[in-house]
Amino acid sequence: MQVSRDLTIAIHMLLCISHFHDENNVTSRFLAESVGVNPVIIRRLLVKLKDAGLITVRPGTGGASLAKDTKDISLYDIYQAVGCGQRKVFAFHEKLLSVLTEKYGPIATESGHSPFSYTDYYDEEMGGNPTRYFLVFKDLIDPGRLSAIKRETNDIEESFAREGGRRINLDPGILSAGSFILATTKNRSHRIPLEGGIYGEVTLIYYNHRFNALPWTYADYKSEAFCALFKEYRSTYLSDVRSLGSTS
Secondary structure: OOOOHHHHHHHHHHHHHHHHOOOOOOOHHHHHHHHOOOHHHHHHHHHHHHHOOOEEEEOOOOEEEEOOOHHHOOHHHHHHHOOOOOOHHHHHHHHHHHHHHHHHOOEEEEOOOEEOOOOOOOHHHHOOOOEEOOEEEOOOOOHHHHHHHHHHHHHHHHHHOEOOEOOOOOOOEEEOOOEEEEEEOOOOOOOEEOOOOOEEEEEEEEEOOEEEEOOOOOOOOOOHHHHHHHHHHHHHHHHHHHHHHHHO
């Protein structure tokens, strides 16, 4: 989804403040180096986040810290704080969720939103650094549907496109007890052909009580944060499977 630069930077800043405040003096210079922008931009956004009650800033070079627990800060709180305008982004988000739930059923979990900073692959097409998040759907599906779902989500991407450029990128995948599999239109030596020009990639495998990356796993999916997140989703999936077994 395309969002303003200020919103993306503000999210990055809050994540840095949350992660580093116990180890480092999180100053505007520290944040500027982390984000890769001029410290003037950081200082302007620090003022907005402080005025919104999301952070506290100690005088001098005392640095910044969160004024709330991260679980109590929503994306909309940040959106309002940095003054990105009206609810256009959120209306877009709600429209997308409506389309997806109509096709695939209710959403069980929506992850936090974070800047897609592992690559600039989508920046030019989407007009800026996009955010990314995961949706977990409540209804279990037949894994044999993965190729059809990928083609459907490609059609959804096109329906939201503007002036020939995508505004969303949807990557459907299947999480099971033993693996996480992504669908793609790009053929590579390690990917398995499904049907209709769609390939399956085993992106993560589960052993030794955790998800583990493979040589071809994308950098974001091999991160500790993503592996831990998918482990949580796996636990929920196993619980759902056991519930179905006990009621059958």
